[in-house]
Amino acid sequence: MEKILVTGANGQLGSELFVLSSNYSQYQWFFADRTKITLDNLDLLKEQLYDINPTIILNCGAYTAVDKAETEKELAEIVNHLAVEVIAKYSARNKVKLIHISTDYVFDGTSSVALDEEALTNPINVYGETKRLGELACLQENPNSIIIRTSWVYSKFGNNFVKTMQRLMQERESISVVNDQIGSPTYAADLAQVLIDIISSSKWIPGIYNYSNEGEISWYEFALTIKEVGGYNCKVGGIPSSAYPTPAKRPSFSLLDKNKIKKVYGVDVPNYKESLKKMLAQL
Template identity: 55%
Template sequence: MKLLITGKNGQLGSELQDLQHEYPRFEMIFVDREEMDLSNPEQIQEVLEKEKPDLIVSAGAYTAVDKAETEQELCSKINHLAVQTMGEWAYKNNTKIIHISTDYVFDGNSEIPLKEDDKTNPINTYGLTKLKGEQALQASGAAYVIIRTAWVYSTYGANFVKTMKRLMNEREEIGVVSDQIGTPTYARDLAKAIMDIVVAPEFVQGIYHYSNEGKISWYDFAVAIKELSGVACKINAIGSDAFPTPAKRPNFSLLDKSKIKAVYGVSVPDWKASLGEMMKKI
């Protein structure tokens, strides 16, 4: 079985590369912008025609949430049109596709964990393009699994954990938003969940939610990073209003993971245990 995985150098793509030795029976082809530019539909089709994968893991995306507000066309090409192109190719070639989406398809006005069939209503360009990508994949006719995730971090790439570690070492005190609620996702855990789906006896099409277990704010996350780092930096809880950004963020992003656990038997580690694992590595 041949897998083609986009976003080779991203957090998730890097974690999937680390796992590939555990799955020697699969041929895993990793591509990034150099090999397959997601803003170029012709090149996407050329690479897919050349490689002819049995399954596509669509892990590459435009993820610069604030920059997306001024790069709407590019963001749409990568998060919407590229997914449409892959979906249409997958349908014609009887190829399955696992696509990674985001909690940002929701508006953040819920107070209970978000289920897969809850109403979507993105409040920024990034979220809107990711929702359009989901819809295009569903309309393509391809056999798909869409995994919405949130607050991704890893030993690879730039992310909240690494930024906090750096700032805590540079400053005596920092302010972190305390009114946005969710749970982080260790990209290695998500990579394992994806491979659980790949090896499952049955490919059960649909949308699934995955993040680590728990319910915290970004402030809580920062406090845990501080504790594990052993630094003296003071962390102040601040409201989102005190930290304006070009793109609005959902205030509530807690995902209900019961469906992916029930259908695929995926294990979902606690957020703090996974953060500890990641921090040991760096």
């Protein structure tokens, strides 16, 4: 029986995989939070991988506090880069299938067309830099691995934009949301299903793939959709990023082109609004 190790088990994607795992009892699932897989302690990490002894690794664990990473650069570097290197080396040496999750923040935001897997990377914040180094380490140490870049992840689990908006729209009469960062959200449950579909597929085609829901929107437009679907009365206004300074710069355009994953794995990508409705119905 294949044994699947899921790192970052308490994160949004790990939690959604846990929900789906009960439908896939042909696999032995091992969900590892930071006590079972310590991504910030590399020596211990090596031991833990050998103890768990998986045949498939879904590396969903990461340092994702984008603004905090600007001051916690060392920790972000260990978790997002060096730990990935350790996992990739282990998986290559032990012939373990590895899917590693990356981000649209590897791009600088200067494109005006959807970014495919060959688009030039040029991260503009520490989080994006460390995630790009993780990608490179993954490809170098285990060329047989699959990397999936995703964007604007949300779920009923954890902290995310959708849940923050829901809370604010119930507490306040009006809110302002940035309207000059363009991309597409990703419902973590959709991505979790894609990961399972790939490992259950009869083929394994290594390389980088993009996945997010369909749609090209700003955070402001996403907030308007949350208001509409959730039936809130709060007034939502759009503001430029310059009016809401953050420690880490965000790419102003990071829409991902999903054609490759559709073609290679026959993935059906839902529209962002449909997925948002599904998620909000669960809350």
